[in-house]
Structures are given as structure tokens and as C-alpha cells.
Amino acid sequence: MKVYAEVLTAPSADTPGTTILLHFDSKKYVFGQLSEGTQRAFMERHVRLNKVSNVFLTGPVQWSNTAGLAGLILALGEAHALDLPGGKQQGLSVHGGENLLYSLSTMRRFVFRTGMSLAVKELVPGLPEFRDENLVVRTLHILPSGMAGRARDGQDKKAFLGKAVNDMFCSDWNMNTFVDDVGAEEGVEPEHNPQLSTKLPPKGKTRPPWPASTIKSLPDTTPSTVAISYVVQLHEQRGKFLPALAKKLGIKPGPDFSKLTSGQSVTTAEGKVVNPEDVMEPSREGTGIAICDIPSLAYLPNFLAAAPEWENMETAQRTIGCFFWLTTGEVVGDPRYLAFVGKFPKSRHIISSADICPDRITFKGTAKSAVLLNSLDAELFSEPKLDCTPRRTVDPSKFEIAAPGLQWQIEPKWQLRTETVEPLFHQQEVVKSDGYKALAAVAEECRQNISAPEVSDLAGKEVEIFTLGTGSSLPSRHRNVSSTLVRIPEVGSMLLDCGEGTLGQLRRLFPQQGGAIEDILSDIKLIYVSHLHADHHLGCTSILSMKHSLQPNHPIFVLGPEVFYTWLNEYSSAEPEMAAVMANVVFIPSEDLESEALPRLLEALSLSKIETAPAIHCLSSFTVAFTFDLSDGTFKLSYSGDTRPNPAFVAIGKDSTVLIHEATFEDDMAAQARAKKHSTVGEALNVAREMGAGAVVLTHFSQRYPKIAAMSDGEEGANVVLAFDGARIRVRDMARFRALKRGLEVIYSEEEVAGGQQKE
Template sequence: MRNYVQFITTPTGDTPGTTVMIHFDSKRYLFGNVSEGTQRACTQTGARLAKVSDIFVTGKTEWATVGGAIGMILTLADVTGAAAADAAEKQKGKVARKGIDGEHTTSSDLKPTLNIHGSSNLLHTLATARKFVFRKGMPVNVEEYYDDRTPRYSGTDIPPSWADSNLNVWAMPVCPAGVNPKGWASGDKSPGKRTFDEMDESEEDLAAKFDRDNQMRKSIVGEMFNSSWRLDAMEETHISQVDMPATLFVRNRSTRQIEKYEGPMPGGPEPLPDIKVLVRKPWPGAMISKLPSTSPSPVAMSWIVRNHPQRGKFQPAKAKQLNVKNPRQFGELASGKSVIADDGKTVTPDMVLSPGKQGGGMAIVELPSADYVAPLLERREWKSKEVMDGIEAIIWILGPGVIGDQLLNKFVTENKQFKHIVSSRDVCPNYLSMDSAAAATVRLSQLDSDRFPLLVHDNRTLPQPGYGLKDFVLPSNSPFIAADRGLKVQLEPSVEVQQDALVPFVNTGRVIRETDPEVIRLADQAKKEISSDVFRSELEQKQRDIPSKDAEIITLGTGSALPSKYRNVSATLLRVPGYGSYLLDCGENTLGQLRRVFPPEELREVLHDLRAIWISHLHADHHLGAASVIKAWYKTVYGDNPPQNTPLHDADLLARLEDSLTEKRLFIFSDKGFIQWLREYSMAEDIGYSKLMPVTVKWVQASKTTEFYIGDSREAQILSENEELNAKFAAATGLQSFQAPDVNHCRGAKALVLSFPNGFKFSYSGDARPSKSFAEAGKGSTVLLHEATFDDELQSDAKAKKHSTTSEALAVGLEMGARRIMLTHFSQRYQKIPNMDALDGKLPALEEDADAPPPAADAADEDKGGQIRRGTHQTKEHSTASPSIPPAEAIDRAKRGDVKIGVAFDYMRVKVGEIAHLEKFTPAFLKLYEEKEAEESIAPGDELEPDEKQKKIQEKQEKKKTKGQKHDQKNKPKVSKEKNKKDVRQEHQPAGGEPMQL
């Protein structure tokens, strides 16, 4: 049976780790790193994650190696859960058709389990996500392995650590020389495995505590992915004890029916009644206030992988000679069973089978630094014939500079019987790994190079620049083979390296040549217009009163829900000269996007200049990239050897602000859930938490103010009530004021309004329905950046998912009186942009944030009563009136040029004073992004085999043809209802927990 290993990623700017996939017909296995960007790389290359049931993580448990795991698990849970439900439905129909009595198969019966294997702290890392991750479609089982230097097995027999019907796997946990984690050397999976006579009492106590703590973490992870929690579970509590925001219910005394409570709310201006109310019971993970403590682990994982031995061929002649004549017995012998011959003698398989063959295999080794080389090479597995028989290749995943280690090179030179493939920044170039997004940016750069510079990459220079690596060139006679994307190592029928499936570099020349000439014509027309004296003079006159025209908006990720080939998830960098840089949301692989936008030296400047990170809400697509950005900031500002941690325990905001003026600190503003996550994860890895200013932000409806809490402090402080505090805050952050009104999306979701001393005002919606309170808080904004997830014809879906349509986003901006409006956070299924010219002159009214009860599809948001109470502005009374600008007049005003509107793309860099330039390119952009080939509209989750894919393309083309006919008839843009429904279903599958609402 043919099977092989294939490289999905090698280290680049936006795929920091190395990932390989082992292919069997029925199953896939991931080995290596599950770094940020891994899921997107799989989408790009067409790797089928749906068949993955086991992930074996190499290296240490750090965000650099597992930062993409949470996002990948969420996607796998959704895909496999949907597949299980579909299979159960088919089985139910089959039973009904055949008229069979008995219980039907349910999706729960068909749940596949995802097994993740790695080193210590893997459980802790996953458990930190319990407040924002909840799925019921796929149980997750985590197995941790620890340092094992003491031989546990007598003789040479070393049984595999794990096995299934395809593979035997040996775990090789390794610590650097001279380091013993937690003071004990454990067995394979747990210090508790050691016998009592192998440890003294203190070691026994440590091992017992470790086991108890890990059992707690294991239970939490189990509840995150395989809980019996139900959405309709309610609990009774006194109204004064309700943690707001929440949806409250009461039981009608007359009808005994449960109804929504409509009276005075906690935190509101009116006195509370002395009653008990019903609130939704939180899912189990959300009820765990904190995790057991841990510390960074030095253990790095490597693995030896081998196919099972293959039995020899059955030889009928020999069987007949041994008086076995029954054909049924032939089959039993061929399958490895003994039989009784006609003469009464036992015939065993080895008597009638030709010599078998040992299964082919390889080692997958990660060495983070040279300190790991000697301990790894000293492991007994290398000398065990039982383990190494059939192993003919080694994949080396090496940290910076490790490839030059003398001991490693000596081992490789002395063991040329192995094929040595190496993956590291020393020998693998920084190619463009997200081909589709890169090609799209090349096209955009062809149209407007000022806003869309080419992405940072280098297909030739080695080692990769920007990482401080010493020059290194693989000698021509080196046994090492440099890894490359698509490189295969065949394991069966023989072990061999194959280069027939290598993925070529992005051919920018071909991309440019294939651009439609009409698109180029429209872009040239835009360039001519914006370079004209008339345009420049008029623009200068109209923008004379706009402050910070040189402020730059870099839209790093502009897609919704999950990464796709064309758009990454949410992140925007705001750079305001003279004040600082601010990162607004930080979805997975934001650091990778930064590395593609900025050359190494400029990126260091950006990180030095970074004042704050804002996380709008706890949905994973808005913050899973924060840890790596924070660590990059930490390393840039404090170097490889940062000063001793000096965390401040003083909860007083003024004292902390004064400290931040003398020692550079990065502000993290968010709801308390994210601050808690940062603190808990920082126990497992030093990402620089001691140098942060973690600030919990709370919008208070009654006083119409933003409260600030330092870390876990319960002592709130309000900037507007303390002049000295305001002055220190401005000096530390560069901001004059900071408002964060609640918006209607999920529990804790907030919009943001940043005001600067020179009058520049920037408002950001995060994910939200169009909000009156946000519009009021952002009055007079220079720029509004607002989500526009859905097209206007999908308004009902926008309401159901608590997102905004294009017109709704514009309505907020026009109600604010924003001078410039940027739209972002678009659907991932289709590579298109909203058409402003298609707007019909009508704008929807803005909503009270708590007006509409959440629909069933969105009820998962209410795990803890997630309806968001409306926010209010600090200085003005809350308005309940309709927008002050009549809708038709608003559209006309925008089109006349009073308001400039831009559409965001990944990697785009636009200055505030040049958003008007961007608007001129809209016709060229629309032409460029007219519905592409049907192949491009296949969703990231639609992992198809080639024949399935061709069929899917044909179906899409037929729909496109039909749609085109309707377009001609009605002469205006339309999207088929069938396509709309599929878009929504794939974009946001409802499930049993808040994170499904993205």
C-alpha cells in the first residue's frame, strides 16, 4: 500500500513552523508544528484536513509551535461535526426506508475524536481558551509526553508510545543539556508512572500534584469539545447578582411561561426590584475561574514513525503440501491465523507465507537550539534494532543556526544510510506561501502601487534576512536535502524522496501579464485623475481642516470568521505620526501579515512604536495572533536577554501610568476575558506579560463613562473624573480620550473611539450590528473603520449573525459625520468587494443595541446571558432618534465627494489624506474583482478530490450562467438566493457555544 509524507509548510514570514502530513487512503496525520498560518496554508495547498484525526506536535509547547492549533481545532470540529450530522441523517433515512425498528444513529454516536500529542503545557494551552472556545461536534484528547532519560525497559525492547492500524509511533521527549524539568525525570506520559521506590517523598508529592492538575486541565478540555451542556439550561439568581451584560428572564405567575424580563437592569440608573431572575447557565468551561499554575517547559518533542510490517504472500502450494486443502483456511492463513490441517497438525502462517517486509518509516526531529543536539542523539532508540528497522529517512526541523552544530553534522555524516531532509530558516527561503493572496496583491499593486506595495519576500537569499542568522551555505556534498513545500518522502512501497509535487514560487510576471487590459485602462484613468492639478487643488481645499492626514491605516486582515486563500482574519494597524501605533484586533497570523508588509528594519520600528493593542471581543478570529505580536514586541524592545521581570502589583492606575513613562510598556485594552487569557497563557511561556499594561475596559451605561481596571483589580478608575490621571494616560498612550461603547454582537463586544490631542478621531466598530450609541460616541470622527460582513441583500442574515451590511456600515458613518469611511471584515467565500454604485439611495435606520431579541441561530452567544446592553456616550445624552441625515441625501452627499469611502484589502497601506485617491480606483477594483472563475468561489472548507472539484466547478459555472442571465434582465447586481444561503451556512455554522458566532 503506497503512502507518503509531504511538506505543507517550511519556515517563511507567514508560516513560521514546519508541518508535514502523512497520507494514507483512509486517513491523514499531521506532524511538526501547528503554527499560526498552518490552517490557511492547508487551504492554499489543498491539504485535506477533514481526514486528520491525529496531530503530533514537535518541539517545545510555545505559541510559535502551537499558535494555530486552537483555530484548526475549531475548523475541524465544525467540519467533522457537520459530516457526522450528515452521516446520521443519511443513516436515519436508510433505516426509515428499510422499515427497521430500533434506535436511530445520532451525530453523537458518530463523533470522531481528534488526538493531539505533544510535550508538557499542551493541555494548559488549550484549557486557557475555555472562555471563548466551545464545540460539541468533536471530542479532543490530549496526550502529553515528558523528559525520559532513564531507561524504563529491559534489554533492547522499546515498545511504541502510540499505535493504530496504520502506524507505530515512538515519542522522544528531550530536554536541553543540564536541564531537568520540574526536578524529576518522568516516564513516557506522566511522573505518576514511576514506581514508588524510584522517587523520594518530595518527588512523589510533586508527581501527585502534577497529575491532579493535569486531570483538571484534561477535564476542562473535554468539556470544551464534548460537553453535554444545553443552550436552554437556565439558573435562578437574584437580579443584583447578575453579571452584566446578560439577557434576563422571569416566569409569568399566571401562565407559568418563561418571558423576557423588561424592568430595570443591573448597572442602570433605576433602582432594582427585589426579585430573582433566570439567566442562561454558562457552559462548564466558563465556570472555571482559573487554572492550576504551571511554568515554561523546556521539553522538546521528536517522533519516530513507522508503518506496520507487511506479511509475505500466501503460497498455496506449500499449504497443500502441509495437507491444508480447504480454501477457507487459505484465507485464514493469509490473514495471519493458524489452522488445523486435514492430518490434524497445526499449520502456522509462517509455514506458508513468503518472507515479510518491515514497514518503511522515518524520524521527525525538532531541535530548537544546539543545546538539544547531544541529549537527542544519546537516546536509546537510535541504537534499537526493533525501533530503527525500516527507518530510512530523518526530517530535521532546526532552530536558528543549529544546522552548523558540529555534533549534529558528525551524526549526519556517519549515518548516510538515512535520507536527511532539513527545514530551517538557514536553508529554506522566505517565499510567498499564501499564493492566492500574494497574486491578488500583485494585481492590486499593478493598479495602485502607492497603496499596495509588493509583499516582502526573497526566494534566493539564505539564511533568511531579518533574523540575525550567520551566513551559511549547504556544501554541494552535504547529506542534507533542503525541505521545500510539496516535497514528498514516500514510505511505501519503498522509502524515497520525490520532488514531482514541489509547489513553484509565485510567478509575478505571469500574474501581471494575465491582468485584463480593461482593468489596467481603468487604473490608468484613476492615476491620471488623481495626479491632475484640479483634483489636487480641490482635495487640498476640502481636507484643509482634517488633522493627521499623514496617519496611515494598514489593513492586515480583512476577512471574517476564519482565514481563507484571499483574506486573513481581522487586524488593522493605525500609525499616527507624533503619537504612536495602535493595533486594532489581532487575528491569527497578524505577525505574519506584518512581516509581509514591512521589511525587517521597518517592522522593528513599527514594534518599537507600538503603544497599544485593542481586542474588540473574544471571538477567536479577532485575537489568536496577539500572543506572537506581543512576544515580537517584547523581543524587539527588550532584546534576547530582557531585564529581570518587574511586575507591578499596585492596582492604582495612576501609579502604573507613571511607571509606563519610565519603562516602556505595551497597553492591552480589552474585556476582562482576554486579559485573563493573557495572564494564564503567560504561565506557560514568557511572552512579555511582565512588561504589559493589561487594562480591562468596561462601558458603564448609568454614568456614560468608560471604566479602566488594571489586570484583575476590582478598583475601577475613570479618566474623565481625574485630570492628573488623564494627563498621565495621554502621555503614556498618546491619546487624549478613549471610549469603548458596548455593541450588539456577543458578550463583551465593544466598539472603539480614539481621540488624539490634535483633533484626529478614529472610530472602529469591531464586529457589530449598526449601533446608535457607537455613532453617538464617534460623532465628528475623522475616520470610521466599520465591518461590512454581508451584502445588502443579506440583511436578514446580518441580523441573525449580529453583523452589518454595507449600507448599515455607511449609515453609522454618515450619522457620525465621519469624514472618511473604510469598510472591512468581508465574507470569505467569494473574492469580491461591495459596489457603492449599486446602493439604491436608501440607508437603514440604526439600532438600539439591546432592542432586538437574539434569534435562535445566534442564541449560542448567550452562554452567560450574552445580549449586550446599549452603550452611551460620555458627554452627550443617548439619542433614540433616526439618523439625522435623510438616507437618500446621505447617499448623494457621499457620492458628491463630501464623504470619501474606501474598501479594505489585506496588506493595504493608505494614508488618511489619500483615502480620496483610493476611491478613484473603485471602478478598476470592481472590474478586477468581478466574479472570478467558478473555481475561486469554492469555500476554504470545501476540501475536494480532483474529480469532485471538477464537478463542483461545473455546478458553479452553471449557477454563474443563470445568474448572469438574471443580471442582464434586471440590469442590476443580484446574488442567487440558493448561493446566499450556502454562503451564510458555510460562513457561520451555528453550534452550542458563543464562539460559533464570529
């Protein structure tokens, strides 16, 4: 049997947290911090999820450790359903600290799946250790020094939250199930709501609501600062069967050999009883690993005093082959920590720290495309920013720095395997590739087609649009989920939607050295959220927290549906620092722009008007139009979010300078676009024509299309831009995109379709 622990993610701009996968022949176990980008990293590494049975979260239950949890649960549910006959679900258990149930429950309005077999277990002192056929997991509950724990949640609260989570993932709700509509008026036809299902229920009937969505509010909670760590130990390893000795004792090969190896005694023909231990090598004590999450120096004293794990130091020294340290450079340099490490000279110590690990490129597919795009037009496409040198040095005789692919083998013998580490991404390797050479001639031809920088006759010439995430629903190797940064020079910036990983995308675009990323974040004055689907807003919490750390006394405007603000407020109750963050949030509901805060927002961004209109997509989804008064004229920017072609949006977006419109499907998938309430490329371009928009940026492409979405020759206007992750589009450069079409086709001609067909 081979058993090993593998680092899947280490701290970087792409994946801020550390994730470890423990492999057995029959099962896999996930340990660590499920930060933003974790699900995409699994996809990038082609990690199969079908054997994952348990997820063990480390550290406190807070956004930096759990942001990727819901997405991973859904992905695991899909993997289990696909892998088992008849869609029967393999069970999944998620283990974590206090407030885990609450944090998941806050997502009830936008996370939903039926039929999963899911158990969510909050780990509190006094619970029995986890044990299955492979291992034992013991939990360490560590508080910061001098801080008391929060009051325990009562059974009623836990039951309420447990049911909410169960309704989110495990209900038997069905789109085709109907109940009597007790509120229907006789003879009155029900009015069709375009934001709901495309098909009305039978007369006198209605669909019951999604179970979890009926929960209006959650019980109050308080933040928990308990950090969870684990000691994992395999069961005793039975010794090797000795067939020669068994024969010598009179045992014939065959069924009796099998009985002895399975632990049963056998009687020989002479009547002699042979026990398994008579023909086996001595059993070996089970060994394992420790996953130690120490968020700051304040946690170190209580970790070192953690009983009973360190009381029997001799046993710990003998059984813990490797420590995975999820911590900070400050902890690693502390003499008390170094003294503890010195007590385990035979163990290996793997450090995973944001201020020690190099900023590796995790999403190599996107990075490769970015290098190729940059060679085509450096003005439109930036190379990804990275620094692959360790941020701090550690003693190599004592420590190994965590890196994706690094493995610690537990069975059959202890062994650190560095040859499995993922190679670093280097731009020069792409430059030397055949694809780059094939592109060179085409790139030169494209540059000649742009004899001089083309300056459009549109207002707002210097406005910049950075398409940070251009995919739909789920991230893929080539496209992250929705987010667009709009920079208005000498005025400020705004984010249009803010999907998971938005902060990481910004860090890859703007240098972290020299303060460029801090300047960009400080310049953001507004976050606009179109609707509550997870791919459009799960990056907001990280952005708001980072903004607060840079500008603790500056307001940040948030414009979006009221249910989004409800989620922010609910979630903030469970996060230690979020109360201060939320104190700076100035929220304006999309449903009602008569907010007292609206004049302040208009002034802050030199706006004369903001208009919203309901989208044709889901409940509480919106489209928006912003009108700016700039030095070179009136600049109007309209953004669709997710929607079907929408007359109300056309009306508020009339005479837009730039339209940013979703184009989820190509034109040959119009039926799917109607069913899922999205738009095709052709439909989006028709909206632009009806608006009289000066230019249009198409985005939010289905993950079916890692390459260029198809457009007919008649649709390729002078100011039509197909968005790619990391593109920088200045309004004055809109027309130049058309000259790059041939180069884009070369870049994506051989790209594989990553991840198959995903749900929109």
C-alpha cells in the same frame, strides 16, 4: 499500500512553524509545530482533514508551536462531523508535552464547540508508546543541557484541566436548554442584555452558562522546557501472497486464498495443512521516519544521548528512512550534529529551519491579488515582500531543504519525491497572465480618472491606515482575520485588533531586510483589542514577544476588556519568556478608563481623549473612539470592532474624521447580521452618516465575499473605502478609491469563492 510523509508548511513569514502530514489509505496523522497560519495554510493547499485521527505536537508547549492548535481542532471537528453520517464524530487525539492541557484551558472563554470526541494527552516519560493498526510512535523527551525538568503535575490538577478542555469541545450544552432562574424576582421581567442572545428565555427560566466559562481560575503552573520529538515506525509488512505456489500445494482459488492472505491456515482436500508463511514472501521489518525538534544548540547534547533510540544504532540505521529536522542553522552547522547525521548514510535528512528555508509565499491567492492590486494603484496597494533564496546554504549531498509539498515515501519503497513540491510564487507569472493583461487597459483608465493626487480636506492627512486582515471569523485564501495598523507620523502607531497571523501580514508588507519591519514593530505603542473572539486577538502574543525582543525595556500599552488581560496573564504562566514580556505591558481596561496609566497613553500618542462604549455583539465587547491633537488639526478615529448598529457608538464617534466599521454581510443578508450580531454594508454606512464621519473604511467581510462587497450606487460616497488585505490608505487619498472601482471589479470578477460559506 502507499504510505508517505509530506511537508505541509515550512518556516516563512506566513507560517513560522513546520507541519508534516503522514498519509495512510485509512488515516492521516499530523506532526510538528502548529504555529499561527497553519489552518489557513491547510485551506490554501486544499488539504482534506476528514481522515486526520491524531495530532502529535513537537518541541516545547509554547506559543510558537501551539498558536494554531485550537483553530485546527475546531476545523477537524467540522471536517469529521461533515464527513460522517448523522454528524457522528470520529475520534481525535492530540498529543504534546507538559502544559498542553493548561494552555488549551486558558482559551476556555473564547473557544467552544459541542459534541466533539477529543482526547488530549500530555506526554511524560514512562507512558507507553502510541500504537494503532498502522504504526508505533515513540516519544523522545529532550531537556536543554544543564536544566532540570519541572515538577510533575498531580492527578487532581490533570483531572481539573482535562475536564475544562472536555467542556470546551465535547459538552452537550444547547442554546435551547433552560433551567429555573432561582434569582428571578417574582413579577419582574428580566432585562435584555444586547450582548447576549437575541431571544430571551421563557419567564422564570434562564440558560445555563457555557460549562467551561464557569471556571474562574486555573491551578498554578510553571513553564516546561521539554522538547518533544518522535520516532515513527510502521508495523511489520507481511510478504506478498504467491498464488502459483498455493495452487501447487493444492489450494484452490477462492475463499481459501482469502484465509491464507488474512493469516489463517488452510487444510487441503488431501488433509495437508498449509500455513500462511508457506505461500507468502518473507515479511519485511517495518520502517519509518523521525521528526526531531531541536529548538536550540542547548538541546543537542541530550538529544544525541537520547536512550534507548540511539543505543541500538544498527536498528535505527536500518529502520529510519528519513529524518525531518525542525531546528536552527546553528545546530545544523555543529560538528556533533554532523557526526550523528553521518551515522545514517542511507537515510535522507530534510532540514526545516527559519534561518535556512527560503521565505516562500504560502498564501498564493492573496499574493496574486496583491500583485494585481499593485498594478492598479501602487500607492494604495503594495506587492508582497518575499525572498525565495535559501537564507543559509547546506550540503546538498547530505541535506534537503524543506518545502511545502516535499514527500518522503515509506511504502512500497523508500523514495524522496521532489516533483511534488509546490512551485514558488513569482510576481512575473502574474504579470504575464491573461488577468493582468485584461486589467492593464482598465488600470490606465482608472489612473486617468485620478488626474492628480486627491488631497482630502480632512485633518490628519498623512495618517496611514494599513488593513492587515479584513475577513471575519476564519481566515480564507483572500482575507486574513481582523487587524488594522494605524500610523500617525512623528507620533507612533497602534494596532486595532490583532488576529492570528498579524505578524506575518506585517512581514509581507514591510521588508525584512534593511530593518523596515523592526522599525514598524518598534513604532507600535498601543494594541487595542475589541473583544475576546479568537479572530480578533490571537496574534497579540507574537506581537508582544517580538516587541519585547526589539525593545526589552519599553512599555507597550494594551487597551481591551478585562477578560483579555486575564487570558494573557494565565497563558504567560506556561511560557518561559512571557513573564518578562508581561512586565512591559501597561494594561488599561475598556470597562474603566480611569486607569492611572491613561495619561501616559494619551501623552505617548498625542491623544486628547479615548472613549469606549459597549458593542452589541458578545459579552465584554467594545467600540472605541480616539481623538488626536495633530499639527494640522483634531483627528478623530472611531473603530467598531464587531457590533450591530449601536447608538452608544454613534454618540462617542460623533464628528469622526475616519470611521473604521465592520461590514460582515451584504444588505440582502440583514437577518443573518441580526442573528450573529454583525452589521451589513448599508448599516455601517448609515452609522457613518449618523456620526457625520468624514470618511469610512469598511472591513471584516464575511468569507463568503472574496471579491468586493456589493454597495448600491447611492452608498458609494466620495470617501468610502472597501478594505483589502495589505492596503495602505492615507487619509489624504481617501477619495481616490472610488476611481478604482472598475479595476477592482475586473480583478475579482473571476476569483473563486474559497472555502465555501464559513461561520461568522
